[in-house]
Amino acid sequence: MSRILTGIQSTGVPHLGNILGAVKPAIEMCRNPAHEAFLFIADLHSLTTVRNAGVLRENTYSVAAAWLAFGLDTRKTTFYRQSDVPEVCELTWMLSCLTPYPMLANAHSFKDKSGRLAEVNAGLFIYPVLMAADIILYDADFVPVGKDQQQHLEITRDIAMSFNRAYGDTFVVPQATISEQVMLVPGTDGQKMSKSYNNTINIFLPDKELLKVVKKIVTDATPVEQPKDPEKCTVFKLFSLIAGKTDIEEMRQNYIRGGYGYGQAKEALYEAIIEKFKKERELYNYFMRDKNELDKKLKEGAEKAKAVATAKLKLMREKLGYKS
Numbered sequence: 001m002s003r004i005l006t007g008i009q010s011t012g013v014p015h016l017g018n019i020l021g022a023v024k025p026a027i028e029m030c031r032n033p034a035h036e037a038f039l040f041i042a043d044l045h046s047l048t049t050v051r052n053a054g055v056l057r058e059n060t061y062s063v064a065a066a067w068l069a070f071g072l073d074t075r076k077t078t079f080y081r082q083s084d085v086p087e088v089c090e091l092t093w094m095l096s097c098l099t100p101y102p103m104l105a106n107a108h109s110f111k112d113k114s115g116r117l118a119e120v121n122a123g124l125f126i127y128p129v130l131m132a133a134d135i136i137l138y139d140a141d142f143v144p145v146g147k148d149q150q151q152h153l154e155i156t157r158d159i160a161m162s163f164n165r166a167y168g169d170t171f172v173v174p175q176a177t178i179s180e181q182v183m184l185v186p187g188t189d190g191q192k193m194s195k196s197y198n199n200t201i202n203i204f205l206p207d208k209e210l211l212k213v214v215k216k217i218v219t220d221a222t223p224v225e226q227p228k229d230p231e232k233c234t235v236f237k238l239f240s241l242i243a244g245k246t247d248i249e250e251m252r253q254n255y256i257r258g259g260y261g262y263g264q265a266k267e268a269l270y271e272a273i274i275e276k277f278k279k280e281r282e283l284y285n286y287f288m289r290d291k292n293e294l295d296k297k298l299k300e301g302a303e304k305a306k307a308v309a310t311a312k313l314k315l316m317r318e319k320l321g322y323k324s
C-alpha cells in the first residue's frame, strides 16, 4: 500500500478558502482505502515566524479542531503534531550535514528574503531540510502539496537520492502530487481569500461576528430595484460554493430580475453558511472547549508516527556510524 503524507501550516484558524480548497479535498483523499495517510501539523516550522508561545499553541489547536470537525478519521489517518515526534529534529541535523549550502541558498523561499538577511533566521534557511526530514522519515511515497511547495519537494528528492547513493538504499524517494488549484474561493474584497489579504471568512465565528464579516463583503452600488449580474458578485460566488442547486438558481433569478438587494443576498449567504456547517461549527467549538480531547487524539497519532520514526532513525544512526 502506498503512503501519502502532508504537513499543514499552523498559522491560525483555517478560513473558508482553506476549508474548501484544502481541508475537504485532503480528508476525501485520506478516505481512499488505496493509501495509508499521514497528516501532521507543522508547528516546528511555525517557529520560523511565530514568537508567542500562546499563539503557537492556540494555532495548533485550532487547526487540529478544524480538521477533526470536518471529519478527519484518526483511526485511518495518522494525525499528529510535528513537535510531538522530535526524532525529526535529529534527522534534520543529519540531513543538514549532507546538504550542499548552495541548494538551500537558491531555494525561492529563502532567496525572496535574502535581500533582508538581517531579518532572516537560520531556521528559515534550514526550513526545506526539516521538510525533507518530515517526509523521508516516514517513507512517504506521495506528498500532496500546492505549487508553491514544488521546489521544496525537489530538494527533498535530491537529499533522499544523494543519501541513498552515499550510504546505500535507505529512503523512499517521494513524489509530489501537485494540486492545481481546482477551486478558488474569493475573499470579502473579491480577491483570492487569503490570510495575507485580510479578507477571510472564519466560519467558526459566533453567529453575530460571522454575520458582521459577511456584511463586509464588497459589492457595487447598483440600487435594490435594478437587475444585477450574479457572475460579477462575490456574495453570489460564495453562495454558489455553499448552497444547494435550487437555492443557487433562485438567487440567480433574483439578481437578474431586480428588486433584490445585496443586503438580502448577504443574509442568505450567512444563513447558508450556518446551515451548511452546523455540525462542523458545533464540533469545532466542542474540541476548542475540550483541549484534553484534542491532546489525546494528537498524542495517539504521535505514538503511531513515533513507532515508524524510531525504527528509521535507528537505521540512520547505524548507517552514519553512531551507536543505534
Ligand code: ADP
Binding pocket: 009, 011, 017, 018, 019, 020, 021, 022, 146, 181, 183, 184, 185, 186, 192, 193, 194, 195, 196
Ligand atoms: P493563505 O493564502 O490564507 O495564507 P495558505 O497559503 O496557508 O492560505 O493555504 C493553505 C491551503 O489552503 C493551500 O492548500 C491552499 O491552496 C488552500 N487555499 C488557500 N486559500 C484558498 C482559496 N482562496 N481558495 C481555495 N483554496 C485556498
Ligand code: TRP
Binding pocket: 005, 006, 007, 008, 009, 042, 045, 130, 131, 134, 135, 143, 144, 145, 149
Ligand atoms: N511547508 C509546507 C507549507 O508551507 C508545510 C509542510 C511542512 C509540509 N512539512 C511538510 C508539506 C512536509 C508537505 C510535507 O505548506
